[in-house]
Amino acid sequence: MTELSDRPSSRVLPAWAANFVIVLVIGTLWPVARLTASQLNPYVVQVILLIGINIVMATSLNLINGITGQFSLGHAGFAAVGAYVTGVLVNYLAAHDQLAGHEWLAMIVFLPLGGIIAAAMGLVVGIPTLRLTGDYLAIATLGFGEIIRIVITNTNRIGPLEVRGSQGLRVPVISNLFWTYLWVIICVVCVWRLVHSIKGKAFLAVREDEIAAAAMGVNTTFYKVLAFVIGAFFAGVGGGLQATGFFLIDPKGFGFMQSFLYVVMVVLGGSGSVTGVILAAIVLTWLPEQLRSLKSLHVEDLRMVTFSLLLIVMMLVRPEGLLGRRELWWTRRRLAAPSPAGNP
Amino acid sequence: MDAPQACGAQPGGKPLIHVPLLEITNLCVQFGGLRALSQFNFALDPGDLVGLIGPNGAGKTTAFNVVTGVYRPSAGRVILDGRSIGGRKPFQVNRLGVARTFQNIRLFEGMSVFDNVLVSFNRSGMGGVAGTLVRTPGHERIEHNRECEALDLLAVFGLAGRADDLSSSLPYGQQRRLEIARALATRPRILLLDEPAAGMNPQEKVDLMEMIRLLRDRFRVGIWLIEHDMKLVMSICQRITVLDHGETIAVGTPQEIQDNPKVIEAYLGGPA
Numbered sequence: 001m002t003e004l005s006d007r008p009s010s011r012v013l014p015a016w017a018a019n020f021v022i023v024l025v026i027g028t029l030w031p032v033a034r035l036t037a038s039q040l041n042p043y044v045v046q047v048i049l050l051i052g053i054n055i056v057m058a059t060s061l062n063l064i065n066g067i068t069g070q071f072s073l074g075h076a077g078f079a080a081v082g083a084y085v086t087g088v089l090v091n092y093l094a095a096h097d098q099l100a101g102h103e104w105l106a107m108i109v110f111l112p113l114g115g116i117i118a119a120a121m122g123l124v125v126g127i128p129t130l131r132l133t134g135d136y137l138a139i140a141t142l143g144f145g146e147i148i149r150i151v152i153t154n155t156n157r158i159g160p161l162e163v164r165g166s167q168g169l170r171v172p173v174i175s176n177l178f179w180t181y182l183w184v185i186i187c188v189v190c191v192w193r194l195v196h197s198i199k200g201k202a203f204l205a206v207r208e209d210e211i212a213a214a215a216m217g218v219n220t221t222f223y224k225v226l227a228f229v230i231g232a233f234f235a236g237v238g239g240g241l242q243a244t245g246f247f248l249i250d251p252k253g254f255g256f257m258q259s260f261l262y263v264v265m266v267v268l269g270g271s272g273s274v275t276g277v278i279l280a281a282i283v284l285t286w287l288p289e290q291l292r293s294l295k296s297l298h299v300e301d302l303r304m305v306t307f308s309l310l311l312i313v314m315m316l317v318r319p320e321g322l323l324g325r326r327e328l329w330w331t332r333r334r335l336a337a338p339s340p341a342g343n344p
Numbered sequence: 345m346d347a348p349q350a351c352g353a354q355p356g357g358k359p360l361i362h363v364p365l366l367e368i369t370n371l372c373v374q375f376g377g378l379r380a381l382s383q384f385n386f387a388l389d390p391g392d393l394v395g396l397i398g399p400n401g402a403g404k405t406t407a408f409n410v411v412t413g414v415y416r417p418s419a420g421r422v423i424l425d426g427r428s429i430g431g432r433k434p435f436q437v438n439r440l441g442v443a444r445t446f447q448n449i450r451l452f453e454g455m456s457v458f459d460n461v462l463v464s465f466n467r468s469g470m471g472g473v474a475g476t477l478v479r480t481p482g483h484e485r486i487e488h489n490r491e492c493e494a495l496d497l498l499a500v501f502g503l504a505g506r507a508d509d510l511s512s513s514l515p516y517g518q519q520r521r522l523e524i525a526r527a528l529a530t531r532p533r534i535l536l537l538d539e540p541a542a543g544m545n546p547q548e549k550v551d552l553m554e555m556i557r558l559l560r561d562r563f564r565v566g567i568w569l570i571e572h573d574m575k576l577v578m579s580i581c582q583r584i585t586v587l588d589h590g591e592t593i594a595v596g597t598p599q600e601i602q603d604n605p606k607v608i609e610a611y612l613g614g615p616a
Contacts, residue, residue: 009488015479190477197476198487201459202466208452215412215446216464217438217530226473272454325454 010332022189026182033177045177046246051285052180053241056187058265058281059274060234063191065263066271067200068227069207070130071138075235075262077145080254081121082114082236084152087171087243088161089113094172095162103174111183111240118236119229121148126228130221145259152251168250175244183241187234192274194230196332203227207272268314270321275328280321363426364389365566366411366442366534371420373406373590380406381590384420388566390533393556395577396570397601398587399610404570405447407587408536412444413437424534443532445523447539447570453512457503457522460511461494464529494529500562501525501555517548521555528559534566535559541573549573553580578602586610 013021037045061075089110093099099106129140155163163169194200202223205213210220243249261284269280287310291303364387371384381403388394396404409415411422413434422430429437452460475483498504501521506514511522520540527535540556541549553576560567571577577584578598586594586601588610594601601607 007488007492009484010491015481015484019479193477193479194473198462198465198490199472199476201455201463204455204459205452205463205466208454209450211414211434212446212450212452213463214434215438215444215450216466216526217435218463218466219435 012330012332022185026185029181029185030178033181037177047286047289049175049177049180049245051282052177052184053238053245054262054265054281054285055184055278056180056234056238056241057262058269058277059187059191060231060238061262062266062269062272062274062277063194063203064227064231065266066273066277067191067195067207068203068224070224070227071134072141072228072231073138073256073259073263074125074141074143074145074148075231076254076256076258077141077148078118078122078232078235079239079242079258080145080148080152080251081118082111082239083243083249083254084163084169084239085114085117085236086110086240087169087249088158088163090171090174090244091169092161099172099174106174107179107244111179111237111244114240114243115233115236118239119233122229122232123225126225126232130224130228142256142259145254145256149251149254152254165251168248169243170248171243173245173247175241180241180245183234183237187237188274188278190230190234195272195274204272264311268311268321270323270325272325273321273323273327276321276323276326279323279328365425366568367421367423368407368411369421369423371407371410371422372418373403373410373415374418379590381410381587384587384590384592386585388534388568390564390566391560392566392568392583393560393581394566394568395581395584395598396568396587397572397574397577397584401589402587403590404587405538406590408444408538408568408570411437411536412442438530438532441531441533442536443527443530443534444536445520445527445538445540447542449519449523451511451519451523451526453510455511456508457498457511457514458491458494458507460522460526461497461529462490464526465490465494497525497529500558517544517551520544520548520552524555524559528563528565532565534568537567537569537571539570539572541571541576549576552576556580 036048040048057075057079061072064070064072064075090099090106093102093106125141125144129137129144132140152163153165155165157163194203202213202218205216205218206220206223214220239254242253265280265284266277268284269277288303288307291306366386366388368384368386371381371386372379373381384403384407386394386407396407398404406415410417411429413429413432413436417430420430421428424437424440424442427440429440429442432440452463455463472483472486474480475486495504495507498507501524503514503518503522503525506518511519514522524535524537524540537556541552544552556567556569557580559565569577569581578601581598584594584596584598584601585592586604586607593606593610594604596604
């Protein structure tokens with residue numbers, strides 16, 4: 001079949017154009033981030049920073065929970081691994097007066113390193129636990145997250161590296177909007193391209209029907225573990241961004257409730273919808289901050305009450321999430337339209 | 345591996361011994377005290393169209409499940425093209441060239457018709473992940489070719505017009521056809537069809553018969569078929585195996601099977 005290459009592609013944007021746009025966006029990110037940080041007040045910048053981190057966390061969890069259909073409740077555990085690897089190493093450099101002037105090098109090396117170690121954890125945890133399904137997998141991953149948290153809480157130092165688990169670890173703020181949104185772009189592009197490729201159909205097939213997927217030659221275990229490892233990597237990076245962006249990390253910040261918040265983002269955005277989950281991550285980070293003003297009523301802290309009510313209403317009105325399984329836009333043209341063979 | 349070649353592979357001279365593509369010898373499957381299949385023998389070549397019939401619970405689907413790696417055989421051998429497939433995992437068996445459909449349709453319901461077929465092209469492991477993320481020209485070409493291939497396949501089955509629709513939105517007969525198209529996309533040498541006509545109306549059954557013949561001739565696959573519709577089985581199969589309570593009670597041409605008193609007894613009960 002030689003004439004295949006002459007047929008029009010179903011993709012809206014050819015690869016070179018898509019890659020060009022991404023490079024262009026990354027290229028303009030630095031000045032835009034600098035400008036934003038200098039114009040807005042520090043509190044708003046912090047919120048935007050947190051939104052970016054949560055997008056990374058929710059999108060990577062979406063790959064595991066929404067797209068591959070596995071139920072992980074240990075995402076904050078992987079973030080803790082990444083946060084402490086990055087934080088401890090940055091502190092070590094700072095203690096030896098090597099950090100000043102090398103912040104960008106620390107970000108380039110330590111963030112992915114935190115991600116890789118989290119991914120390695122994902123591999124070790126994933127291979128045995130991904131044999132479980134549904135509730136059992138949720139409990140196993142939840143247990144993993146708690147183990148990580150408790151181990152960190154009880155670790156004071158590892159050799160020359162200071163962890164200061166139970167007291168919380170101070171880390172110099174060397175991250176900013178640029179680093180955070182650089183990883184937002186990397187994470188979203190990776191997950192988006194996986195889902196919208198032929199390879200990505202294997203992840204979806206595992207979610208839809210594991211038996212049928214295996215009968216079509218899909219190595220289901222491999223794809224489940226792959227989703228878990230990629231998800232853990234980005235969670236680790238997200239943790240590293242948290243460590244280097246907010247001055248202080250504490251194991252309490254990586255507990256079950258945090259994992260649960262990420263699950264809520266995925267479910268509320270629409271499990272499997274990349275853009276929907278990004279929307280949910282933005283709304284669910286921004287909303288609690290807006291609700292802070294309720295505190296001035298001096299009654300009770302109505303913030304979390306309102307937040308919970310919103311979630312309940314949302315689940316009643318739109319149980320499939322904001323976007324369901326749809327996306328805000330498509331990368332493919334409709335295939336069916338005109339058939340050259342011409343069936344009348 | 346110096347696997348013996350199937351007979352059709354050698355042009356000209358006839359091979360001395362005929363080694364079928366799929367050969368099952370003395371296969372037994374035991375579930376606790378229940379013997380689902382005993383001493384089962386079977387052979388299939390490319391281009392064959394062979395039926396497997398029997399009353400409910402006779403062990404027909406069990407035979408399929410052993411061949412596709414869902415169950416392990418308790419005893420006996422399953423040899424495909426010189427390689428033993430007994431005890432391999434389902435995805436490995438599929439990659440060796442055995443594809444199947446399911447008795448109760450198992451489509452990927454939340455995915456489009458087109459995506460259902462694309463799943464079947466995922467046979468390599470890690471290779472391609474990096475290409476997918478960067479969208480390299482080589483990777484783009486492969487994806488494009490596979491997409492065209494998938495569309496062509498859908499066109500053969502008359503489903504090209506519904507490529508973008510959710511697979512669960514198809515009418516029943518088309519869902520059955522999509523399941524066959526999806527199985528064929530894995531490029532099998534042997535296709536196992538588990539009750540493809542179940543629940544179809546008479547017209548759909550006629551279309552199905554046409555299609556099964558077309559599959560055999562156009563894709564040169566060996567087709568092994570479980571079916572309860574006797575008219576369909578008798579009119580398209582060359583050979584038929586009849587199972588009852590896990591035992592093979594008859595093997596032969598449709599005519600021989602129809603006249604076999606044991607088969608009549610299994611279906612209608614013995615003389616009082």
